[in-house]
Amino acid sequence: MTSETGFDADRYKRFPTRGPRPDGELEELERIWCKPKGWQWISAINNNYVGVYYVGAAMLFFVLAGLLAVLMRTQLALPMQGILAQETYNQFFTVHGTMMMFLFAVPAVEALGVLLLPQMLGARDLPFPRLSAYAFWAYLIGGLAFFCSLFFGLAPNGGWFMYPPLTSMTYSPGINADFWLVGIGFIEISAIAGAIEIIVGVLRNRAPGMSLDKMPMFAWAMLIFAVMIIIAFPSVILATTLMELERALDWPFFDPVRGGDPMLWQHLFWFFGHPEVYIIFLPAAGATSTIIPAIARTPLVGYRLVVMAMMATGFISFGVWAHHMFATGMPTISTSYFSAASMAVSVPAGVQVFAWIATLAAGKMRFNTPGLFAVGGLVTFVMGGLTGVMVAMVPFDWQAHDSYFIVAHLHYVLIGGMVFPFFAAIYYWLPMTSSRPLSERMGKWVFWLMFTGVHITFLPMHLTGLMGMPRRVYTYLPDRGWELPNLISTAGAVLTAIAVLLWIIDMARNFRPFGNREAGNVFDGPGLEWLPTGLYSVRSVPVITSLYPLWEQKGLSRDVEAGRYFLPNSATGRRETIVTSTLNAEPQYLQRMPVPSPWPIWAAVFTAAAFLLLTIQAYWPSLIAGVLGIYCVFNWCWTLDRPVDQLTADIGAGIRVPTYRAGPSSHGWWAMVLTLVVGGMVLSLAAFSYVFLWSRNPGEWTPPPPLASLPWILAPYAAAALLSWGACRILRLARPRSGLIATVLLVGASGLVGLGWVLEWEAWRGIGTDPTAHAQGAMVYAFLAWQGFFAFIATVMGLYASLRWVAGLIAPDRPTTYDLIALFVVYTAGQGAFAALLVHLFPGG
Amino acid sequence: MVNWLWMTGGLVVWATHFSGLYALSSLADVVTRADDFGWRIAGLAFSIACAIACAALLVLAMRRRRAGGPSFSSDIAALTAGMGGIAVVWQTLPTLVGH
Numbered sequence: 029m030t031s032e033t034g035f036d037a038d039r040y041k042r043f044p045t046r047g048p049r050p051d052g053e054l055e056e057l058e059r060i061w062c063k064p065k066g067w068q069w070i071s072a073i074n075n076n077y078v079g080v081y082y083v084g085a086a087m088l089f090f091v092l093a094g095l096l097a098v099l100m101r102t103q104l105a106l107p108m109q110g111i112l113a114q115e116t117y118n119q120f121f122t123v124h125g126t127m128m129m130f131l132f133a134v135p136a137v138e139a140l141g142v143l144l145l146p147q148m149l150g151a152r153d154l155p156f157p158r159l160s161a162y163a164f165w166a167y168l169i170g171g172l173a174f175f176c177s178l179f180f181g182l183a184p185n186g187g188w189f190m191y192p193p194l195t196s197m198t199y200s201p202g203i204n205a206d207f208w209l210v211g212i213g214f215i216e217i218s219a220i221a222g223a224i225e226i227i228v229g230v231l232r233n234r235a236p237g238m239s240l241d242k243m244p245m246f247a248w249a250m251l252i253f254a255v256m257i258i259i260a261f262p263s264v265i266l267a268t269t270l271m272e273l274e275r276a277l278d279w280p281f282f283d284p285v286r287g288g289d290p291m292l293w294q295h296l297f298w299f300f301g302h303p304e305v306y307i308i309f310l311p312a313a314g315a316t317s318t319i320i321p322a323i324a325r326t327p328l329v330g331y332r333l334v335v336m337a338m339m340a341t342g343f344i345s346f347g348v349w350a351h352h353m354f355a356t357g358m359p360t361i362s363t364s365y366f367s368a369a370s371m372a373v374s375v376p377a378g379v380q381v382f383a384w385i386a387t388l389a390a391g392k393m394r395f396n397t398p399g400l401f402a403v404g405g406l407v408t409f410v411m412g413g414l415t416g417v418m419v420a421m422v423p424f425d426w427q428a429h430d431s432y433f434i435v436a437h438l439h440y441v442l443i444g445g446m447v448f449p450f451f452a453a454i455y456y457w458l459p460m461t462s463s464r465p466l467s468e469r470m471g472k473w474v475f476w477l478m479f480t481g482v483h484i485t486f487l488p489m490h491l492t493g494l495m496g497m498p499r500r501v502y503t504y505l506p507d508r509g510w511e512l513p514n515l516i517s518t519a520g521a522v523l524t525a526i527a528v529l530l531w532i533i534d535m536a537r538n539f540r541p542f543g544n545r546e547a548g549n550v551f552d553g554p555g556l557e558w559l560p561t562g563l564y565s566v567r568s569v570p571v572i573t574s575l576y577p578l579w580e581q582k583g584l585s586r587d588v589e590a591g592r593y594f595l596p597n598s599a600t601g602r603r604e605t606i607v608t609s610t611l612n613a614e615p616q617y618l619q620r621m622p623v624p625s626p627w628p629i630w631a632a633v634f635t636a637a638a639f640l641l642l643t644i645q646a647y648w649p650s651l652i653a654g655v656l657g658i659y660c661v662f663n664w665c666w667t668l669d670r671p672v673d674q675l676t677a678d679i680g681a682g683i684r685v686p687t688y689r690a691g692p693s694s695h696g697w698w699a700m701v702l703t704l705v706v707g708g709m710v711l712s713l714a715a716f717s718y719v720f721l722w723s724r725n726p727g728e729w730t731p732p733p734p735l736a737s738l739p740w741i742l743a744p745y746a747a748a749a750l751l752s753w754g755a756c757r758i759l760r761l762a763r764p765r766s767g768l769i770a771t772v773l774l775v776g777a778s779g780l781v782g783l784g785w786v787l788e789w790e791a792w793r794g795i796g797t798d799p800t801a802h803a804q805g806a807m808v809y810a811f812l813a814w815q816g817f818f819a820f821i822a823t824v825m826g827l828y829a830s831l832r833w834v835a836g837l838i839a840p841d842r843p844t845t846y847d848l849i850a851l852f853v854v855y856t857a858g859q860g861a862f863a864a865l866l867v868h869l870f871p872g873g
Numbered sequence: 874m875v876n877w878l879w880m881t882g883g884l885v886v887w888a889t890h891f892s893g894l895y896a897l898s899s900l901a902d903v904v905t906r907a908d909d910f911g912w913r914i915a916g917l918a919f920s921i922a923c924a925i926a927c928a929a930l931l932v933l934a935m936r937r938r939r940a941g942g943p944s945f946s947s948d949i950a951a952l953t954a955g956m957g958g959i960a961v962v963w964q965t966l967p968t969l970v971g972h
Contacts, residue, residue, distance in 0.1 A: 030943070241945035332945070336952035343884040344960060347891040359907030362898045364967030369891060372960040611876055611946075723903045 035614035040237055040571045042681035044583075044592035053597040054567065060598050061152075061564035063542070064624065071626045073157040074563055079143025080461055080541050082164045083454075086136035089171055091528060093127035096120045098525050101485070105518035107506040117502035118185035119204070123178055125188030126208065129304065130215055131171045133446055134257075137311035138222040139164075140453055141250045143461070145226065147557040148244050150235025150572065152565045152595075152605035153621055155228045155695045158628040158664060163221040165632035170218065173640050174211045177204075184208035187500060189297050190271070192282040192290045197275050206275065206643050213268040214639040216261045223257035224702045226250050228695050233605055234613040235556065236594055238572040244555050245328065248335055249314020252342045253307055258702060259346065260303040262709035267296035270717070270810060279799045279806035281721070287803035289724045291356060292717055298349035299713070305441065306345035306373075309409075310338055312449035313380055316402050319449075319456050320384050322553040323399035324391025327576060330383040337376035337383075344373040354425045363422050370420035374413060381410055397471030398551065401452035404479045408444025412437055415490070430500075433493025436486045443482050451478070451531070459547035460557055463540040470534045477527035484520030488513035554579040560589050568593035568680065569606055572613070599677035600687060606679060607695055617689040618677050622668065631660035662828060669696075669845045670837070690844045700848045704855045707818065711859055714814065715866055718807045722871055729804050732868045733791040741787045741864045745857040748780035752850035752857075762840035770846060771833040777853045778819075778826035784860050785819045788812060811863040818856040825849045880949040882930045883957025890923035890961050894968075913968050920965035927958035 031037065064072045072078065100120050103112040112120065142160050146153050154160060177183040184204045186195040195205045230251040234243065270281045271293065280286035282293050321328045328334065347369040354363050384406055393399060415437040419425045428434055451474070459465040492513040497504060504510055549558035554576035559566050570593045574580035587593065594615070595606060603621035608614055634657035641650035676684045691697060722729055755773035759766050789812055792805075799809035829849055832838050838846065878885065894916050901912035934951035938944060 239945070332948045333952060336949055336956060339881055339949070339953060340884055340956045340960075343881070343888055346888070359898060359902050361908040361913070361967060362895065362902075365891070365894050365898065365964055368964040368967055369960070372963045375959060376956065723899065726903065 032609045032612045033614045033616055039683055043571045044587035045681050049591040049596055053591055056598055057564045058562060060603055063563060071624045071629055073161045073624045075142050075146045075153050076563055078160050078164050079139060082139030082142055085168045086132050086139050089127050089131040092175055093124050093132060094528060096124040098521055101518040101521035104514050107504050107511055109503060112502060114502045119178060119183040121500055122184045122187055129188060130212055133308040134219055135167055136450055141226050144457060144557055145229055145250060146565050147561055148247060148555055149233055150556045150566055150569045151233035154225050155233055155619060156225050158622050158625060159221050159225050162628040162632050163218045165629050166218040166636055167215055169632060169636040170211055170215045177207045182207055192293050203643060209268045209272045210639050210643045213265055216265055219257055220261055220706055223254035224699050226254040227702060228698045231610045232607050232695050234608050235569050235572050236608055236613055236615050238613040240611055242572050242575045245317035246314040249310045249338055252338050253310045256303055256307045256342050258705055259709055260300045262706050263296050263300035263713050266710050266713050267293060280803050281806055287725050287728050289721060292720055294353050298352045302349045303345045306341050309445040310341060312446040315453040316384060316449045319398050319402050319452050320387050322551050323394045324388050326387060326391030328383060329386035329390055333379055334383045337379035340376035341373060344369060348373055351420060354422050355429045367420055367422050371417060374417055377413060397468055397475060398452040398456035400475040401448045404475060405444050405448030408440055408448060412440025412444050416441060428493060430498055431493035432489045432497045432499060435499055436489035436493060439486045456551055459550045461541050462547055463543040463545055464538045465547045465550050466534050466538050470530060474527050474531045477523055481520045481523030481527055485517045485524060488516045559585055567591050568596040594680040596680055599679055600674055615685050616693060617686045618679060619695060627660050627664035631657055631664055634660055658824060669842055690847055694844060696844050696848055700851050714811060721803045721807060729871055733795050737791040738868050741784055742861050744780040744784035745861045748777040748857040749854045751777035752853040756847055756850045759840055759843050759846050766840055767833055767838045771829055774829050774846060774849055775826040778822040781822045781853060781856050782819045785815050788864055808867050811867060815860045815863055818859060822853050822856050825852060876946055880946050881953055882950055883927050883954030886923050886926045887957040887960045893919050917968050920961060923961045924958060927954050927961055930954035
């Protein structure tokens, strides 16, 4: 194999090392990665803790949303019932859908990633544990606030996709819709933070030798899942921002009377909303692809085909968003393209299903609880997939649209594709984090009750839908033939609820996390996660030579526990993990890991407060909370990028690697680039929105400011990019005043970005553009608002750089902080220039 | 990055194809009609170009595989090229069928 980084793979032959390890290594690891005491559990950042909290919170939201479903089914059990009032029912189905999609499905799989990936990849932890903690607390606070809105009658009531004009100020004048818009926008930020963590973790923190072809399927799935989040979620951030701007400031993005179009919301929402289905499905499929080989005791059939299938699903899922819009009157040829893509995406899904079936056939299936849930999920998902192909056909979709047939289809897909695999994952991996596994006997009861309950609930719904019952109705008239199927569905829902209740009892009886020992590898799994671990993850980081290391690398557990591999101790006396190359996982450098800190938690509390206060239009308290949030982030970052005592460290068997890395190979650089990709996606989708709205009413659009103003706007942006680049170069020159000059240049660059923004704003204000008068002005001001937000962050970063320089924390051999700020400023300048060129030149005068 | 682009090449072609067809039909909808004959022929030509690109990627990946290059990336490149090709051909059918 050709080396990717110049690392000599022959050095792997030094492992496992021979001879006894020095005394005290293990004790030192235990001291450094110590267990939190007392209230420290709140500020814990270890994945072993945060992952468990995260999964627990996701399951809490699953149970709460499920409870709403049971109440709705009770209301629908018989015609003309009055258990739930119409408005309450509207709020229930909106909150049920929203919670299941935004507060359970996505966070649950992300949580599973945070919990499992470090051990699965042989890392000490994911690269940004404080970010994981921030994401979790932000999600928990935001989610609880969202759910509690039900108790005050403030819960949103416009359906989980919140279509305008129903959700516009005209038809939804209260703050219910604002709760959804601001709350979901905030929770998505948390999901994106988690996705960045997962991408960098999977690509850069794998055990040495774990090349792409030896990467566990779950890691592949999480990587593709996280990339999809980075691409898809900006769309919902943009959509919710535009809608909130329309509601708060009367900017008419979705108002057709003033050049807007409600269809824009549908495009933006479903560009996120349909890939979201696969975002939920892929990690669950990754879990299934990991669990099925373990329960069938044989390698997965067609590993490479399944990797391809996951990639293809990730790509093609972005080409199917408009199949939710077949009934909106789009041109026939366009709907046909989306119809074809919707059918094409079933090919990679089918590849995965056949690979699982072939694996089960090739091996010897054990019908334990994870196995039952995995197979039950497969059966249910295939049934949902088949009706998916049916609704991908436009004429059929027209008949079934907005009927209970669709409710049945989507629940089959989501429950089969995500809920059952997730339960399989809980039963399979729980012994990794608990001193006792869950009960097999009870687990089988849970499975059979849930499997039966789900099918009894949703199978009749196909008929109810084909008989004409529409979705989202709080009651129905008798004598339409809908009584019996509805009654059966309600009975099924009760069975499912009993299954979930049994599972809760099982968890209460047996789940014992954070102890000194774990139940261990009760299912004989082949992955690294089943190596003996402590809070430091594995005692030593093994060299990986197989896709199924515990099955095929004999004596691995023993040697890892004896410290015979990489990093058997703490090489620098601190928390650390090995950063490896992307393709072949060759050791590159040692990353110092942060220690627990309350700042990420406070940052989450104050950002959540800022968003929630914004919802209730408490603008000044919201601003104060925002400032406090920034202060917390300053403190969070302040302890990072500090001087290193040793330039290189021995990570085992005499192999030395640097302890600091800046530039494109550093993990911080990757995280910043991914963050900017999110910004770039929002920008691209805003550009799409701009062109889309123009295409609706080209004749109504007015000429932009005179072209002569354009160079004056572009010049500060170009200068800002140049100064940022210069700042990084000058800092690296290591001259006596390099730090001062670099700081001045960086502060100047952030100021120039602000200047460009002011000039752009002045140009449009100068020609009297009013954002409330027409969608064109609204879009221009939306670009300005987005750019203004970035310019503000660039200014805050400039201030941060100045403070670090004053504190003597800037040095030529530690340029990461400045590199990242410069990267951000260059992007902001580019974004400003792109937006200016677009709105000035298209459609032009 | 080059390696990732190589492995996902066929799917990148599919994404380009999808975006192109969507853009063409949307533009046609503004200029004349979305399913105007001339614009559909432009779409067809674009589809053929994309299908050829997928086929070329498939052949290249197979050759690299036979020449003893990195087997995993070549296998994935071949598979994604094949999958991309199927999806491109399937998505070309609406241009031909029913008009």
